[in-house]
Amino acid sequence: GQNIDQPTEMTATEGAIVQINCTYQTSGFNGLFWYQQHAGEAPTFLSYNVLDGLEEKGRFSSFLSRSKGYSYLLLKELQMKDSASYLCAVMDSNYQLIWGAGTKLIIKP
Amino acid sequence: GAVVSQHPSWVICKSGTSVKIECRSLDFQATTMFWYRQFPKQSLMLMATSNEGSKATYEQGVEKDKFLINHASLTLSTLTVTSAHPEDSSFYICSARGLEGNTEAFFGQGTRLTVV
Numbered sequence: 001g002q003n004i005d006q007p008t009e010m011t012a013t014e015g016a017i018v019q020i021n022c023t024y025q026t027s028g029f030n031g032l033f034w035y036q037q038h039a040g041e042a043p044t045f046l047s048y049n050v051l052d053g054l055e056e057k058g059r060f061s062s063f064l065s066r067s068k069g070y071s072y073l074l075l076k077e078l079q080m081k082d083s084a085s086y087l088c089a090v091m092d093s094n095y096q097l098i099w100g101a102g103t104k105l106i107i108k109p
Numbered sequence: 110g111a112v113v114s115q116h117p118s119w120v121i122c123k124s125g126t127s128v129k130i131e132c133r134s135l136d137f138q139a140t141t142m143f144w145y146r147q148f149p150k151q152s153l154m155l156m157a158t159s160n161e162g163s164k165a166t167y168e169q170g171v172e173k174d175k176f177l178i179n180h181a182s183l184t185l186s187t188l189t190v191t192s193a194h195p196e197d198s199s200f201y202i203c204s205a206r207g208l209e210g211n212t213e214a215f216f217g218q219g220t221r222l223t224v225v
Contacts, residue, residue, distance in 0.1 A: 033214075042115075042202050042216040043153070087152065095206075097143075097214060101152040 002026045004100035006088050011106045012078055020073045020086050020103045028093020034062050034073045035087040037102065043087055046073065075105075083107045111137045113205045115217025122193055122224055130188045130220045132203030138183035139205035143214060144176075147200045159186055193224040 003025045012018040024032070031050040035043035049055055049064035049071060061074040073086055088100040112135040122128050132142060141160050145153040157173075159165035159180035167173045177189040186205075190197055200221055204214040 040200070040219075040221070042219040044216070096158070097155075099153050099155070 002090075002092065002098050004088055004090060004098055006086075006100040006103045008101070009104045009106065011108060012075075014078055014080060014107055014109050016078050017074065017076050018078060018105065020075075020088075020105065022071045022073070022088035022100055024069050024071070024088070024090045024098070024100075026090045026092045026098055029066060030091040030093065030095055032062075032064055032071050033089045033091070033097070034060075034071075035089065037085045037087060039084075046086075078107050080107050080109070111135075111205075111207070111215045113139075113203065113215045113217045115203050115220055117220060118218055119221040120223070122222070124194055124224055125192055127189055127191045128193055128222060130190075130201055130203070130222075132186045132188070132205065132217050134184045134205045134207075134215070137205075137207045139186070139207060140183065141206045142180055142186040143204045143206075144178060144186075144188050145202045145204070147202060147219075153202065156188075190222065193222070195224045198222055198224045 006022045033048050034046040036046050037043040047062035049062050054063045059076045064071045085102040085104050087102045089097045114133045116131045144156045147153050155168050156171045157165045157167045157178050159178050161180050161183050165178040180186040200219050202219040203217040206214050
């Protein structure tokens with residue numbers, strides 16, 4: 001079966017760095033996405049990785065290792081507004097998105 | 110990024126009535142649209158996938174006669190919740206994907222449905 005695993009909840013301090021991991025097992029791979037979702041709102045796109053390596057975009061970076069079926073989202077200089085759920089999703093061989101359950105990130109002052 | 114507009118943002122309806130939710134891609138042609146529902150503190154649950162001009166593909170456990178999906182054009186898909194019941198109260202979100210398969214899905218704002 002297809003499976004996406006990510007931690008249920010993480011806590012970090014304002015100004016610090018946090019890494020949210022995602023491991024996956026899917027039938028085929030056409031890229032991995034990270035989305036941010038604030039409570040009561042729709043997800044918003046953060047990043048897309050299809051090749052191995054690190055993609056940096058401002059305070060957010062996303063890393064992919066296809067051989068390990070592993071990705072992480074790195075958030076630097078955390079701000080209170082970063083408190084949200086972070087969803088990992090993999091596009092399989094049929095171009096369908098397989099979603100993780102999301103990681104709730106709690107930022108403390 | 111591309112814009113997907115979902116309407117209404119929230120709706121309250123009486124039990125037994127039907128509710129229609131619209132999802133429009135404003136600046137691109139959406140060959141594929143996805144409908145999700147999300148219960149509080151839970152992740153997205155894919156309900157169905159619709160390709161323009163063809164019947165929607167429903168996920169296991171989703172009643173196609175209750176959740177009617179129409180994708181008649183490349184810019185509009187609708188989800189109709191028929192004979193709504195309180196247990197249908199949820200957050201419904203659509204997303205749309207363009208002509209190229211390997212692109213991100215753009216999400217609508219979501220619709221908060223409350224059935225009383």
